Amino acid sequence: MVSLPDGLAVVVKRDCPTCELITPVLRQLAGGNERLTVLTQDDPSFPPGLSGVVDDTDLEKSWHLNIETVPTVIRIKGGRESARAFGWHRGEWETLTGVRGLGEGLPAERPGCGSKTVDPGMVDELELRFGGVSFASRPVEIGGYEDDVEACFERDWSDGLPVVTPTPVRVLRMLRGTTRDPKEVLGMMPPDYPACTVEKVAINAVMAGCKPEYMPVLLAAVEAALDDRFCLHGVIATTMYIGPIVIVNGPVRRQLGMNSGVNVLGQGNRANNTIGRALQLTIRNIGGGKPGGVDRATLGNPGKLGFCFPEDEEGMSWDPLSVERGIARGKSAVTVFAGYGVQGIVDQNSRTPESLAKSFAMVLNAVFHPKTFPGPDVFIVCSPEHHRVFRNAGWSKARLKEELHKLCVVEADKIIRDVDGCAVGVPDKLAGKTLRKFRPDGLQIVHSGGTAGLFSGLLVGWGAAAEINSQPVTKEVRG
Amino acid sequence: MDNRTLLDPTGELKVVGRQKPPRPSSLDGVTVGLLDIAKARGNIFLDRLDQRLSERGIAVKRYAKATPSRLAPIDLKQKIAGEVQVVVEGLAD
Numbered sequence: 271m272v273s274l275p276d277g278l279a280v281v282v283k284r285d286c287p288t289c290e291l292i293t294p295v296l297r298q299l300a301g302g303n304e305r306l307t308v309l310t311q312d313d314p315s316f317p318p319g320l321s322g323v324v325d326d327t328d329l330e331k332s333w334h335l336n337i338e339t340v341p342t343v344i345r346i347k348g349g350r351e352s353a354r355a356f357g358w359h360r361g362e363w364e365t366l367t368g369v370r371g372l373g374e375g376l377p378a379e380r381p382g383c384g385s386k387t388v389d390p391g392m393v394d395e396l397e398l399r400f401g402g403v404s405f406a407s408r409p410v411e412i413g414g415y416e417d418d419v420e421a422c423f424e425r426d427w428s429d430g431l432p433v434v435t436p437t438p439v440r441v442l443r444m445l446r447g448t449t450r451d452p453k454e455v456l457g458m459m460p461p462d463y464p465a466c467t468v469e470k471v472a473i474n475a476v477m478a479g480c481k482p483e484y485m486p487v488l489l490a491a492v493e494a495a496l497d498d499r500f501c502l503h504g505v506i507a508t509t510m511y512i513g514p515i516v517i518v519n520g521p522v523r524r525q526l527g528m529n530s531g532v533n534v535l536g537q538g539n540r541a542n543n544t545i546g547r548a549l550q551l552t553i554r555n556i557g558g559g560k561p562g563g564v565d566r567a568t569l570g571n572p573g574k575l576g577f578c579f580p581e582d583e584e585g586m587s588w589d590p591l592s593v594e595r596g597i598a599r600g601k602s603a604v605t606v607f608a609g610y611g612v613q614g615i616v617d618q619n620s621r622t623p624e625s626l627a628k629s630f631a632m633v634l635n636a637v638f639h640p641k642t643f644p645g646p647d648v649f650i651v652c653s654p655e656h657h658r659v660f661r662n663a664g665w666s667k668a669r670l671k672e673e674l675h676k677l678c679v680v681e682a683d684k685i686i687r688d689v690d691g692c693a694v695g696v697p698d699k700l701a702g703k704t705l706r707k708f709r710p711d712g713l714q715i716v717h718s719g720g721t722a723g724l725f726s727g728l729l730v731g732w733g734a735a736a737e738i739n740s741q742p743v744t745k746e747v748r749g
Numbered sequence: 750m751d752n753r754t755l756l757d758p759t760g761e762l763k764v765v766g767r768q769k770p771p772r773p774s775s776l777d778g779v780t781v782g783l784l785d786i787a788k789a790r791g792n793i794f795l796d797r798l799d800q801r802l803s804e805r806g807i808a809v810k811r812y813a814k815a816t817p818s819r820l821a822p823i824d825l826k827q828k829i830a831g832e833v834q835v836v837v838e839g840l841a842d
Contacts, residue, residue: 408757414750427758436756464760473758504818509841555758732818739818 272334277305278367279344281326281337284316286383289341292358293317295373302369311340311386332387333396339382343367357382394439403442406453406469422477427555429547429575433477444472447482448489449749456489457496459557460503461564466492470556471548477555478548478576484526484541486747487604491516491549491578494606494743501608501740505732506559509566511610512732513574514553516546517649517716519592520602522747523580530582532720535612535651535727546576571610579718585654586717588667594714595744602747607649607714608740612727613637617656623663626656627670630726631677635707637730641685641695643705646731647712647742653719656726667715678707712736773835780808782833786817791839798837 278299282289296317299306307324310316311332314325326332339356345366355362359379363372387396397403412421418435422428445452452469459466471492475485495502495514505512518528529539537543553559583590592603615633620626637645660670682703687695732740773779781802783795802809810833814821829836
């Protein structure tokens with residue numbers, strides 16, 4: 271806190287023409303009966319020739335006084351503020367000071383300037399310095415001339431790309447993006463199982479390049495990934511290609527400016543790319559899931575740098591994925607799926623839903639291997655032009671799924687081990703049976719992508735028996 | 750230029766060093782556990798080991814996980830720890 275003597279206090283800065291203008295007023299007040307304290311924000315020698323000028327170039331007093339404009343004149347009575355005026359307005363100053371004839375020859379009024387406490391970026395710096403902010407995370411000192419990005423690489427905090435350095439002020443700003451307590455524990459993060467707190471997620475969100483307003487989506491994604499049904503430990507450790515894929519639904523997509531259109535699964539949109547990256551950095555840095563360590567992926571996939579995209583809800587006739595999965599319409603949600611992709615479905619010829627569904631099924635049946643039945647869970651990313659074929663024929667998403675399940679079957683005799691000279695296949699004991707490629711809940715459909723192009727894609731999951739391995743998990747986005 | 754501060758993004762765990770138990774010099778009098786983690790063809794490897802160990806008169810107990818994707822349940826780990834002195838698992842395909 272700041273304590274000022276009873277009387278008058280005026281906060282000024284040399285860089286303000288109005289403050290320069292009223293220096294005769296300050297001299298007038300200094301010669302009066304009341305004690306005058308002048309606090310100067312940028313130059314201790316300003317105003318010249320006045321005694322009792324207080325150097326406030328560190329802005330501590332201005333911050334505690336909540337100064338937004340200079341000059342500001344404050345009356346202090348009994349150690350407390352009793353009145354305040356901003357800028358120069360002769361009438362207001364005379365009322366507040368009780369002195370008549372102030373600043374004769376000066377204009378009657380002039381607006382003030384912004385206080386240095388509200389310079390761009392300064393508000394957070396000052397809150398950090400004087401506002402009693404503390405972090406639970408360990409402070410790491412780096413040298414004044416040390417390259418801060420390189421310092422993060424050297425500490426093994428990076429996914430291979432440069433990170434935004436997690437300075438306290440950036441983390442403070444990131445935490446403003448959520449109403450949740452920085453100390454809240456979202457869960458224990460595999461594979462090392464330390465507590466994954468909101469603050470730790472915020473640090474990694476800074477490093478990924480997120481904006482603070484992305485935090486609620488990111489926190490929901492982390493919670494979904496930590497849900498036991500997702501089996502994050504196994505997702506990290508597997509030799510398979512997969513990583514967490516985040517699919518966003520609801521109003522938050524537009525609020526964050528996410529891209530659900532052209533190049534939806536590619537680069538170029540900050541929210542899409544940094545939210546996915548932040549989830550992976552969280553897993554890497556908090557949980558300790560690093561390639562070559564517990565992450566034993568044989569090939570991995572480029573989406574392991576981060577894979578997040580929204581559904582195009584506005585352009586489709588179907589229910590959003592989140593609504594299908596139990597979230598109220600109009601609410602925002604994330605669905606996290608352990609997968610990789612994209613495996614393309616190129617069909618530029620089908621104009622009937624029957625033909626297009628057959629194309630989808632032919633590609634679906636080849637997932638993992640044409641002789642592997644059952645296969646993993648799959649998310650189909652249906653493009654707008656393919657969706658149009660189903661929409662025009664009146665096919666709902668449920669109808670399309672039903673047709674695909676009917677089409678995604680095989681006679682076991684065709685895929686028994688060593689049939690067609692290929693060792694992959696099902697055991698002899700299944701001869702004569704008809705086998706399904708997907709479990710009943712194993713096919714999901716989302717609608718995204720540019721409006722030109724008869725191309726859809728598959729996001730392919732981990733392995734069969736998803737109900738005991740990794741299932742997609744949906745969480746509502748909260749504050 | 751003054752030093753700067755960054756905030757540690759890691760889990761800040763203190764690593765506890767754990768010593769591996771010494772390898773037994775002999776399997777005489779030892780019960781060997783064979784853990785099938787449900788990886789493809791792991792059973793072939795473990796069946797063969799079972800056969801070879803049994804031929805040498807070494808006691809064998811068999812255990813299985815439902816899926817390689819998840820950590821072994823705690824009761825299975827405790828059961829193995831309570832019943833055998835050595836464990837072999839078929840880790841990869």
